[in-house]
Amino acid sequence: MSKENLSNIFLLILLSFIVAFFLLSYIVLPQKSFSDDENRMLQTFPSFSFEKLLSGKYTRQLHDYFSDQISLRKEMIELKAKTELLMGKNENNGILLGKDGYLIETYGYTNDNYYFLENNLSKIEKLITNIEKIGTKSYSVIIPRKVDVLKDKFPPYYSDARNKAVWSIVNSRHISLKKSLLSKQKEGFDVFYKTDHHLTSEGTYFVYSELADVLSFTPHQTDYFDLNTLSSDFHGTSYSKSGFFFLGSDTIKAPNIEKGKYKITIVDTGVESDSPYDISYLSKKDKYGVFLSGNNAHVKIYDTQNVSKETLLLIKDSFSHSLAPFLCKHYNLELIDPRYYSGSIEEYIKQNGIKKVLFLFGIDTLASANLTIR
Numbered sequence: 001m002s003k004e005n006l007s008n009i010f011l012l013i014l015l016s017f018i019v020a021f022f023l024l025s026y027i028v029l030p031q032k033s034f035s036d037d038e039n040r041m042l043q044t045f046p047s048f049s050f051e052k053l054l055s056g057k058y059t060r061q062l063h064d065y066f067s068d069q070i071s072l073r074k075e076m077i078e079l080k081a082k083t084e085l086l087m088g089k090n091e092n093n094g095i096l097l098g099k100d101g102y103l104i105e106t107y108g109y110t111n112d113n114y115y116f117l118e119n120n121l122s123k124i125e126k127l128i129t130n131i132e133k134i135g136t137k138s139y140s141v142i143i144p145r146k147v148d149v150l151k152d153k154f155p156p157y158y159s160d161a162r163n164k165a166v167w168s169i170v171n172s173r174h175i176s177l178k179k180s181l182l183s184k185q186k187e188g189f190d191v192f193y194k195t196d197h198h199l200t201s202e203g204t205y206f207v208y209s210e211l212a213d214v215l216s217f218t219p220h221q222t223d224y225f226d227l228n229t230l231s232s233d234f235h236g237t238s239y240s241k242s243g244f245f246f247l248g249s250d251t252i253k254a255p256n257i258e259k260g261k262y263k264i265t266i267v268d269t270g271v272e273s274d275s276p277y278d279i280s281y282l283s284k285k286d287k288y289g290v291f292l293s294g295n296n297a298h299v300k301i302y303d304t305q306n307v308s309k310e311t312l313l314l315i316k317d318s319f320s321h322s323l324a325p326f327l328c329k330h331y332n333l334e335l336i337d338p339r340y341y342s343g344s345i346e347e348y349i350k351q352n353g354i355k356k357v358l359f360l361f362g363i364d365t366l367a368s369a370n371l372t373i374r
Contacts, residue, residue, distance in 0.1 A: 021114060040048045076286060090155035097151035102194050103238040103247070104146045107163060111147035113367040117169050118368045123373035124315075124359050125173055131349050133340065139214050140359040143168060143199070143207065143319050144178040146238075149185050161361045164369055181211055193250040196236020198288055199290040199319060201227050201253040204281070207319075208326040215312070215358065225255035225326065230277065234287045252287060255325045261305055262328060265343070267298035268340075276301060276325050291321035297340035299324075313357045317365040331356075338371040345373060 045062035046052070053059070090097045096104040107113075128138040147163050154160065170176055184206050185191045191203035197205065205222055212219035234250040257275055262275045271293075281289035292299055301324060303309045312331035314320050315338060326334055334354070336345060349357065365371075 017076075060349060070212065075282075082183045085333060089153055090158075090244050090341060093241050095238055095244070096147075096155055096158060097242070097244055098150060098155055098195070101247045102146070102153040104150055104151055104153060104241050105197060105235075105238055105241075107145070107166075107364065108149060108365075109166060109367060116370060117166060117363075117367040120361075120369075120371050120373065121170065121174065123371065127346055128173070128357075128359075131344055134350060136349055136355055136357055138357045138359070139209065140174040141214060142174050142178075143360070143362045144176070144181060145362065145364050146197060146225065147192060148178050148363075149182050151182070152186065155302075163358065166363060167332070170363070171181050175214060177207060177210055181206060193234070193236055195234070195247065195250050196237035196288065197238055198236065200250075200257075201322070201324065204322045204326065211327070211355065212357070215356070219327065226255055227253040229253050230244045230279075230290055231282050232288050235285075252290065254322065256293070256299055257325055257328075262294070262301065263300075263302050263304050265302075266296050267300060267302040276328070288318070288321070292324060292335070294318075294321075295337060295340060297337055297342075299333075299335045301328050301335075303328070303332055309356055310356065315357065315362055316360045319362050320360050323360070338373045339365075339369055342372060 041103055043061055043064035046058055048058060048070050052061075089105070090164065092110065093105050096106060097111050098104045124140050128140065131138055145163075147160055147169075151160065167176070167178065179190050181203065184203070189206070190200050192207065193200055194196070205225070209219050228252055231252045232249065234252050236250065239245070239247065254277060257277070260274050262274060262276070264276055265271070276292055278293040281287055281294065284293065288294075295318060309330075309332045312327065312333055314324075314327075314333060314335045317337060317339065320335060323336065327333060334352075336348070338345065348354075
C-alpha cells in the first residue's frame with residue numbers, strides 16, 4: 001500500500017473520529033439552557049412543527065442548537081478568533097478588535113430589528129401619552145452603542161455606515177445621548193468598558209449629568225461620589241463572544257453608598273438588602289450583576305432617612321443598574337424591566353400615584369427585544 005493511500009486512510013479515520021466525538025457529545029452530554037461565559041440563553045433542541053419548517057424557523061433553531069450546544073465551544077471560538085487574526089481580519093463573531101484592546105460589536109440588523117425598534121418606540125410614545133393625561137411627567141432617553149461612540153477605536157478601513165440607519169427611526173420624542181457621549185469619548189474619557197457593552201462609571205456619570213437637565217435636578221460633582229473599585233477582573237459579554245481571550249480585564253467602579261441609608265427590595269423574589277451592590281456576583285462570570293443583582297423585573301430603592309423624597313420610576317434595561325446608585329441620591333427609585341415584567345405598567349403608575357417616569361434604554365435593546373410596555 002502506498003504512502004498516499006495510508007495517508008488518506010489515516011485522514012479518513014481521524015475525520016470519522018472527530019465527527020463521531022461531536023455527534024456522541026450531543027447525545028450524551030446534557031443540554032445547557034444558559035451560558036455564563038456569554039451571559040445569554042442558549043438554543044436547546046427545538047420542537048418540530050410543519051409551520052416552523054415551512055417558515056424556516058425550525059432550521060434556524062436547529063442550526064443555533066448545534067452551534068450553541070457543541071462541545072468545547074469556548075475553545076473553538078478562541079481558535080476561530082486566532083485564525084481570523086492570522087488571516088488579517090480584525091473581527092470575529094460580529095466583534096471588532098479595535099485600538100487599545102476595545103471590543104466593539106457590529107450589528108447585522110434585519111427587518112425584524114427595525115420592526116422591534118419602531119414597535120417599541122411606538123409603545124413608549126403611547127404610554128407617555130396615556131400617563132401624561134393623569135398628570136405624570138414622562139421622558140424617554142436612549143443610550144447609544146459602542147459602535148456609535150468609539151469611532152476613534154475602529155480598526156483600519158472599517159466603515160460604520162450601516163450602523164447609522166437605526167438612528168433615523170428615532171424621532172424627536174426621544175432624547176438621544178449619542179452626541180454627548182461621543183463628545184466625552186473624544187475628550188479622552190473611557191465611556192464604555194473595553195470588554196463589555198455597558199457604560200463604565202465615567203460613562204454612567206455623564207449619563208447622570210445629562211439626566212439632570214432632563215429631569216431638572218442639580219447633579220453632584222464627580223468627587224462627591226467617592227468611587228470605589230469593586231473588581232479589577234471583569235471580562236464582559238463582548239470578550240466572551242469575541243474569542244479574543246488574550247486581552248486584559250476591565251475595572252468596575254461604583255459610588256460609595258452609606259450603609260443602612262437605603263432599603264433595596266427585589267420585588268420578584270422579596271429579597272431585601274441595604275446596598276444596591278450584590279457582592280456575590282464578583283465571584284461569578286457576570287460581574288456586572290453586582291449592580292442590583294443582575295436582571296430582575298421590578299426593584300425598589302427607597303431612602304430610609306427621607307421618606308418624602310420624590311419617587312422616580314425607571315422603565316429600563318440593564319444600563320440603569322449602574323446608574324441607580326447615582327440617581328438614588330436624588331430620588332426614591334422604582335425600576336421596571338419590560339423584558340421580564342408582565343403586568344400593566346400604566347396601571348401600576350396609576351395605582352401607586354407615580355408622578356415622574358423615565359424610559360431609559362440602550363438602542364440595541366429597543367431593536368432586539370419585543371418589550372412588554374403597556
